[in-house]
Amino acid sequence: MKNRTDRVKSFMQYLTLFIGAAIMFLPFFWMINSSFKTEKELLSFQSFFPKQLLIDNFRQAWEMGDFPRYFGNSVFVTVVCVALTMFVTILAAYGFSKLKFPGRDLIFTVLVSMMMIPYEMLMLTNYETIRHMHLFGKIWSLIVPFTSSIFYTYILRNFFLSVPDSLYQSARIDGASDWQYLWEIMVPMAKPSLVTIALLDAITCWNSFMWTMLMSSGNRNIRTLPFGLTAFTSEAGVHYNLWMAGATIVVIPMIVLFLFCRKSIITGVSRGGLKG
Amino acid sequence: MEVRIEDLVKRFDDVIAVNKVNATFESGKLIALLGPSGCGKSTMLNMLSGIMPVTEGKIYFDDRDVTMLSPDKREVGLVFQNYALYPHMSVLENICFPLKIKRVPKAERIEKAKEYARMVHIDDYLDRLPKELSGGQQQRVAIARALVKQPKLLLLDEPLSNLDAKLRVEMREEIRRIQRESGVTTVFVTHDQEEATSISDYIMLMKLGVKQQFAKTRNLYNDPANLFVADFIGNPTINQLHGIYEKGNFRPDAYENAIPIGRYQIEDGSRVVFASRPESVIVEKKNGKTVMEVEETYVSGKDTLCVLKAGDGRLRAYVDNDSAPQEKDLVSVSFRDRGVFVFNEESGERYYE
Ligand SMILES: Nc1ncnc2c1ncn2[C@@H]1O[C@H](COP(=O)(O)OP(=O)(O)OP(=O)(O)O)[C@@H](O)[C@H]1O
Ligand SMILES: [Mg+2]
Numbered sequence: 001m002k003n004r005t006d007r008v009k010s011f012m013q014y015l016t017l018f019i020g021a022a023i024m025f026l027p028f029f030w031m032i033n034s035s036f037k038t039e040k041e042l043l044s045f046q047s048f049f050p051k052q053l054l055i056d057n058f059r060q061a062w063e064m065g066d067f068p069r070y071f072g073n074s075v076f077v078t079v080v081c082v083a084l085t086m087f088v089t090i091l092a093a094y095g096f097s098k099l100k101f102p103g104r105d106l107i108f109t110v111l112v113s114m115m116m117i118p119y120e121m122l123m124l125t126n127y128e129t130i131r132h133m134h135l136f137g138k139i140w141s142l143i144v145p146f147t148s149s150i151f152y153t154y155i156l157r158n159f160f161l162s163v164p165d166s167l168y169q170s171a172r173i174d175g176a177s178d179w180q181y182l183w184e185i186m187v188p189m190a191k192p193s194l195v196t197i198a199l200l201d202a203i204t205c206w207n208s209f210m211w212t213m214l215m216s217s218g219n220r221n222i223r224t225l226p227f228g229l230t231a232f233t234s235e236a237g238v239h240y241n242l243w244m245a246g247a248t249i250v251v252i253p254m255i256v257l258f259l260f261c262r263k264s265i266i267t268g269v270s271r272g273g274l275k276g
Numbered sequence: 277m278e279v280r281i282e283d284l285v286k287r288f289d290d291v292i293a294v295n296k297v298n299a300t301f302e303s304g305k306l307i308a309l310l311g312p313s314g315c316g317k318s319t320m321l322n323m324l325s326g327i328m329p330v331t332e333g334k335i336y337f338d339d340r341d342v343t344m345l346s347p348d349k350r351e352v353g354l355v356f357q358n359y360a361l362y363p364h365m366s367v368l369e370n371i372c373f374p375l376k377i378k379r380v381p382k383a384e385r386i387e388k389a390k391e392y393a394r395m396v397h398i399d400d401y402l403d404r405l406p407k408e409l410s411g412g413q414q415q416r417v418a419i420a421r422a423l424v425k426q427p428k429l430l431l432l433d434e435p436l437s438n439l440d441a442k443l444r445v446e447m448r449e450e451i452r453r454i455q456r457e458s459g460v461t462t463v464f465v466t467h468d469q470e471e472a473t474s475i476s477d478y479i480m481l482m483k484l485g486v487k488q489q490f491a492k493t494r495n496l497y498n499d500p501a502n503l504f505v506a507d508f509i510g511n512p513t514i515n516q517l518h519g520i521y522e523k524g525n526f527r528p529d530a531y532e533n534a535i536p537i538g539r540y541q542i543e544d545g546s547r548v549v550f551a552s553r554p555e556s557v558i559v560e561k562k563n564g565k566t567v568m569e570v571e572e573t574y575v576s577g578k579d580t581l582c583v584l585k586a587g588d589g590r591l592r593a594y595v596d597n598d599s600a601p602q603e604k605d606l607v608s609v610s611f612r613d614r615g616v617f618v619f620n621e622e623s624g625e626r627y628y629e
Contacts, residue, residue, distance in 0.1 A: 164358075166356055166358060166360035169322075169327040169356075169360065170354070170360040170361075170362075171362075171373075172326075172327060172346070172347040172348050173325055173326075173327065173348070173350075173352060173353070173354045174348075174373055174374040174377055174425070175348045175377040175378060175425070176348060176377050177348060184377075185362055185364075188364050188365075189362075189364045191364070
């Protein structure tokens, strides 16, 4: 039986968690809630909930703001980016954890220390590189600079390092090549970490703003949703209900993705595949 | 498949784990690799499987030099000391894995995996993950996984060490049966001499990386090459008396009477160890010969094990229950010809008549 102080304690814990969750959730709720209201409703503060769920905002925003194109671009960039990043990350993490070559750990340390370089600084060099590759203003300019990540490699390498070598030996004796070992044993074992990494990367790609703005300044056809949304707010005039609908369109896919991957992420985080 | 190793050496930075070992493992035989912990058994096995590079020497499978061949091409099965099951795969998937790599069609490989799972009595747990199994069950999965690809050489690294006594005896008979049926050359690592003697055709006994003796299992007991072998094989351990050899007699340090042991190629006055198996000690009613006092007696089955004492010396002897003496009795002791050996005290080398 729980005694009184225990009950009070657990109540306080839940209350704290609830307040935290509410603070996190409120802006989202506000956004989604507002996106269903008419403009008058929104500005008059008469009712908290919309009188009827107005789908019309979404339709209007969708049509007015060239959202279909932005949406398509976003999906393309995100999918290709995540796929390439995962591929590169897996190979790099395997190389830096299980293959033996001179200078391996030194090279990796140098790479990790490069995480300290601020993103804004990289933007300049990336800009130059993209220009020299004649990709400026093309959709690939949104993908090429983000196909590898030292941070994800670092996370996955840590996981790979924790896999005992006897599994490698066992797989080799079972007839597997190095390549088969990586894809048949290591990658499936790392699945929770991989899903977490993929989702983080997807969110980063999806929300990427600065770089997209820079690259799409020459070609509005390669705008993705976040920048498209900003452009929309200035192009569509002051219609908060449409802005909110546009913002909801941008956010929903990531929320859906997260809900799908929730279980893997929780195991990935809780078993230390991902810390911090 | 016959396995031949020539001057095999494995050196780690400062230890020599395997030191110049030569041997030929006859095709279709079960060879036990026996020795105390750290003597290089696992190292030897790892070199045979190819997962550990050889420092010096050669390994031949039949007449093929496989010293540099990678493990996936050697067609060996290996059961690891720590099983090394794939943690994200079910029991069935684990057993299937070698076949999957060989691109055996799915239905066929599942069929086969189930057959081997039945053989090792693990077929009730096919859908479990390794972490949901006990140590013994994991071991059996590992054995099934090693066997399912029908290897030419089966290597087992202490595969029974985690089983309870009953299952252990059962499984070793099972391994014996499987080995006989499949005719696969098998190397079985163990540090348990009883396990080794009960299952193997040949035993290779090692100590600190050096081969001590490689012989038919029976010969190891009846004809040990040195004191270490004589001491390691046999339960209860062989009796050892230290003393001096003189004109066909052994003079123990522990007590007065000399023991006539016959002519050996030994200089008079050399220090030797006189070793005798407990069943080679003859215990009689007190007469003119060496007299000893019965210190303790243990009945085991139809025999009684007597611990005899003279001075500081102790001897164990097996006596028929009917003629067993009582504790504190005085008895006379002599020795049979069989199961009695003389060794150099310093080097442990055996002297022959
Ligand atoms: N990777 C290694 N690096 C350095 N020394 C090693 C390595 N592997 C084994 N050794 C050493 O080699 C010797 C033999 O080890 P090995 O594992 O072959 O012993 P073993 O006979 O299998 O013992 P056990 O019965 O305890 O398994 C030991 O002294 C051990 O410390
Ligand atoms: Mg070992």
